[in-house]
Amino acid sequence: MPRKTTSTAKAEPTPAPSTRRQQLAAKTRDRMLKIAIREFADKGYSGARVETIASRSKVNIRMIYHYFGGKEKLYVEVLEHVLARLREAELAVTLDEQRVDPAAGILQLYDFTEGHFSKHPELLCLLSWENLNRARYLKLSRVIPAMSSPVLDKLRTLIRRGETAGTLRKGIDPLHLYVTLVSLAYFHKSNAYTLSRMFDTDMLAPSWQAAHKNQAHELVRTFLKKGSIRELAFSN
Structure with a gap:
């Protein structure tokens, strides 16, 4: 009767059924x-x-x-998911490192936001639908309001550093600035189809988008600059 051979190799452990089910x-x-x-x-x-x-x-x-x-809870989770993905990526942008110039850091946040909207058009659509509904379903989420605070904290840090160093004008409000940055990154994408038709210009063309981005940079830099027209007006 042939001798049985014993293998020294150990078999891979079989995942527990519950683990497979969970996956x-x-x-x-x-x-x-x-x-x-x-x-x-x-x-x-x-x-x-x-x-x-x-x-x-x-x-x-x-x-x-x-x-x-149900449908309503699923929709709220969809909103939470797409906005959480935006916030997580925003917070990964190193805006408040000491080596980052405040104005450059603020423009970096704009560039990120503009790029994120380009890569995730579904976010633009969902925000547009929810605005039409006057944030009816957004109000049902308890987690979404808490997502925005860290971003404002980063902007607040940059503004304070710029004011202290004398590179940014005084009196910049973080929330107003954030809304301005998002507006500059959002409107020409969310309304591109209607604007393109109205002005007979392909506003989704890469060249037009790049030119608009450069203009947005100029607008933000001018707004932030110490000695800007707005600062001079308030000082008189």
Whole structure:
């Protein structure tokens, strides 16, 4: 009778069934969320259908309610997800390092915001839909308001450093500045189709977008500069 041989190699441990189920559940949930982002971005809250999201996610509609609790909660999570992705990336921009010139750091934040909107047009659409709804669903989120404070803190640090060094004019409000930066990065993208039609100019063309970005830089630099027209007006 042949002798049995014993292998010295150890078999790879088999993942516990619960772990596999958890991984599969996480992937399923992530897939549904990604499909929901596209659906809500394209059609808004009223136009989007849970049935469509479930069908495109290749799951039973009951899975939407199981993972998210319904259409409204799913939509709020979509808003939280896209805004959290923006905030996380914003906070990764090293604005408050001592070696960063304050004005250059502020322009760096503008460049990031402008680039993020270019890469994530779904965010522009979702923000536009939510503005039409007067932030009705945004108000249901408890986490979104807390996301913005760290960004304002970074801007506040840059402004204070610039004022102390005498490189930025005095009296710049962080929130007004942030809204201005976002406006300069947002409007020409969110309204590009209508503006292009009205003025017979392709405003989504890379060359036009680049020229507008350069103009935005000039506007921000002039606004921040010590001795600017606005500062002189307030000093009289």
